[in-house]
Amino acid sequence: MSQRYFIETFGCQMNVNDSEKVAGLLRREGYAEAVRAEDADVVFVNTCAVREKAAEKLYHSVGRLRRLKKERKALRVAVGGCVAQLQGKEILERAPGVDVVIGTHNLTALPELLERSRQEGGGPVLELDRKANAFAVEARDVVHSNPVRAFVTVMEGCNHVCSFCVVPRTRGPEVNRTPEEIEAEVRHVVEEGFCEVMLLGQTVNAYRYGGIGFADLLERVHGIGGLRRLRFTTSHPEHVDEGLARAFRDLPKLGGYLHLPVQSGAPRVLADMRRGYTPDEYLDKVRLLRDRRPDLALSTDVIVGYPGETEDEFEHTLRLVEKVGFESIFSFMYSPRPGTTAFRHEDDVPEDTKRRRLHALQRMQQRYQEDRNRARIGQVERVLIDTVDSPGRVSGRTMHFRLVHLDGPADWVGTEQDVEITSAGPNAFRGRLRA
Numbered sequence: 001m002s003q004r005y006f007i008e009t010f011g012c013q014m015n016v017n018d019s020e021k022v023a024g025l026l027r028r029e030g031y032a033e034a035v036r037a038e039d040a041d042v043v044f045v046n047t048c049a050v051r052e053k054a055a056e057k058l059y060h061s062v063g064r065l066r067r068l069k070k071e072r073k074a075l076r077v078a079v080g081g082c083v084a085q086l087q088g089k090e091i092l093e094r095a096p097g098v099d100v101v102i103g104t105h106n107l108t109a110l111p112e113l114l115e116r117s118r119q120e121g122g123g124p125v126l127e128l129d130r131k132a133n134a135f136a137v138e139a140r141d142v143v144h145s146n147p148v149r150a151f152v153t154v155m156e157g158c159n160h161v162c163s164f165c166v167v168p169r170t171r172g173p174e175v176n177r178t179p180e181e182i183e184a185e186v187r188h189v190v191e192e193g194f195c196e197v198m199l200l201g202q203t204v205n206a207y208r209y210g211g212i213g214f215a216d217l218l219e220r221v222h223g224i225g226g227l228r229r230l231r232f233t234t235s236h237p238e239h240v241d242e243g244l245a246r247a248f249r250d251l252p253k254l255g256g257y258l259h260l261p262v263q264s265g266a267p268r269v270l271a272d273m274r275r276g277y278t279p280d281e282y283l284d285k286v287r288l289l290r291d292r293r294p295d296l297a298l299s300t301d302v303i304v305g306y307p308g309e310t311e312d313e314f315e316h317t318l319r320l321v322e323k324v325g326f327e328s329i330f331s332f333m334y335s336p337r338p339g340t341t342a343f344r345h346e347d348d349v350p351e352d353t354k355r356r357r358l359h360a361l362q363r364m365q366q367r368y369q370e371d372r373n374r375a376r377i378g379q380v381e382r383v384l385i386d387t388v389d390s391p392g393r394v395s396g397r398t399m400h401f402r403l404v405h406l407d408g409p410a411d412w413v414g415t416e417q418d419v420e421i422t423s424a425g426p427n428a429f430r431g432r433l434r435a
């Protein structure tokens with residue numbers, strides 16, 4: 001029987017995409033997927049370092065795997081992702097069950113490292129070369145985790161210097177792929193049957209290769225026959241320009257949804273975070289986008305309890321969030337990360353104040369989402385079905401990336417249906433096929 005792998009993924013879409021690449025590499029070596037870690041010969045833990053709690057999940061996972069290893073000596077445990085890149089050797093010291101630690105740019109080396117860890121009598125091996133080619137995994141090797149939506153990475157790393165963020169240290173400076181490579185990969189996934197593509201990058205709209213900017217790239221990819229929906233994440237407000245706003249007006253496959261992290265509504269906090277915009281400049285970008293695309297749905301990221309954040313500064317954030325009217329928000333309590341510039345500040349907002357602010361923000365947003373979503377009852381939306389929820393029940397996304405559940409057979413996955421919205425919660429809708 002062939003060897004089996006199991007992958008546990010924490011963190012963002014880039015990590016999900018990296019896990020899809022790891023799955024492909026292992027399949028090429030003859031591995032099959034295991035449903036549970038208990039049945040696997042190799043477990044790959046893909047880690048996230050963005051907040052302390054996320055980073056600590058690695059050690060919980062590895063603790064569990066170590067117990068498994070006691071029963072099954074041949075089991076290999078490999079750790080990748082941002083914590084691997086950042087902590088390297090420290091992981092081997094803190095987590096004795098780990099056999100392989102592999103950096104964010106070294107995925108293609110995984111099969112060989114696993115082999116080496118077996119041959120050398122089980123001694124752990126480490127590979128953290130950030131100069132390696134991060135795009136070395138071939139398109140045909142990626143095992144996409146969604147049956148309809150394929151991720152395509154357009155850039156690795158980040159050139160920004162946000163004071164709170166560990167990503168530039170874990171993923172290095174920005175490296176853009178050539179437009180030809182990106183186009184070829186999109187064509188490949190469309191030929192494989194995927195009808196939606198999500199372009200990925202830490203600051204995807206900063207993409208530039210030679211004379212080709214992000215709006216040009218969108219136009220090129222948009223023209224590919226067979227592609228029905230085109231999305232991208234994550235955008236940075238500083239790189240929102242006329243070209244991007246026009247793309248939302250002119251390219252129908254883009255739909256009407258954009259994730260645009262704001263982080264805070266207070267001028268002093270944004271300046272200290274080194275985000276590169278003031279609250280008013282953020283609002284100007286929103287105005288520009290909505291001027292070209294009035295129905296644009298926006299989501300955002302917010303950090304509460306950043307060092308020195310006063311009650312008044314938090315109020316500024318509430319007012320900005322209220323003003324924009326976000327489709328949804330991802331909100332986080334500030335978590336100090338070693339090696340970042342904000343780490344030098346005292347983490348002086350008490351935990352319970354952070355929690356109170358987080359809840360206040362979430363409550364306000366929740367009320368807004370409930371009211372706004374209720375107003376959509378009766379509307380008809382074009383839904384691309386991408387999931388079987390349970391037998392006879394499916395779900396999918398509207399052009400504005402709104403989640404809709406409805407009754408329908410599994411073979412609707414990959415089709416578009418006109419759905420009338422019949423009820424609404426804060427985060428999702430129910431609907432029925434339009435009569």
Ligand code: SAM
Binds near residue numbers: 051202302
């Ligand atoms: N450009 C990135 C992206 O693709 O979203 C941002 C990196 S991070 C994975 C996503 C979000 O986590 C950020 O927008 C920020 O709101 C939050 N975040 C990052 N560092 C954080 C920290 N130290 N504490 C709390 N939240 C943090």
Ligand code: F3S
Binds near residue numbers: 166
């Ligand atoms: Fe992090 Fe800021 Fe880049 S949040 S990923 S340093 S744009």
